[in-house]
Amino acid sequence: MACFPNGMSFAAWQMANCSDCLNYRDNGTGSYGCAITDARFLLANRMHDRKCRRTQVFGFLAMLIPDEGPGAFECEMRLTREQIETEERERNHQLDLERYEEAMAEARAA
Numbered sequence: 001m002a003c004f005p006n007g008m009s010f011a012a013w014q015m016a017n018c019s020d021c022l023n024y025r026d027n028g029t030g031s032y033g034c035a036i037t038d039a040r041f042l043l044a045n046r047m048h049d050r051k052c053r054r055t056q057v058f059g060f061l062a063m064l065i066p067d068e069g070p071g072a073f074e075c076e077m078r079l080t081r082e083q084i085e086t087e088e089r090e091r092n093h094q095l096d097l098e099r100y101e102e103a104m105a106e107a108r109a110a
Contacts, residue, residue: 013073022079036064036077 014037018024024034065075 017073017075017078020080020082021075021077022081022084023077034075034077036075040065 014024014034018034018037021034023036024032026032064077066072
């Protein structure tokens, strides 16, 4: 995740990308957040050394939210209710298809 010029720009990115994620929740204090984005935000100053080289901390956190490439700024841990419902619908559709094929095979055999 790129460095944000201020907390407001980070909050805007977090609202656009995290607000519908099931991992983004109240931590018990009335404050919503996610451990992954919190770690990226809190460790931002340790992600580069004095010569602006990326450190191991950056490498680990960049696996979860890469800042380069086709999936840039997309969290690998993002899980939305819509994704779960879509997967469930696809699984149910596959089960229905298998049951239909079994019934048709039994009908042909009879």
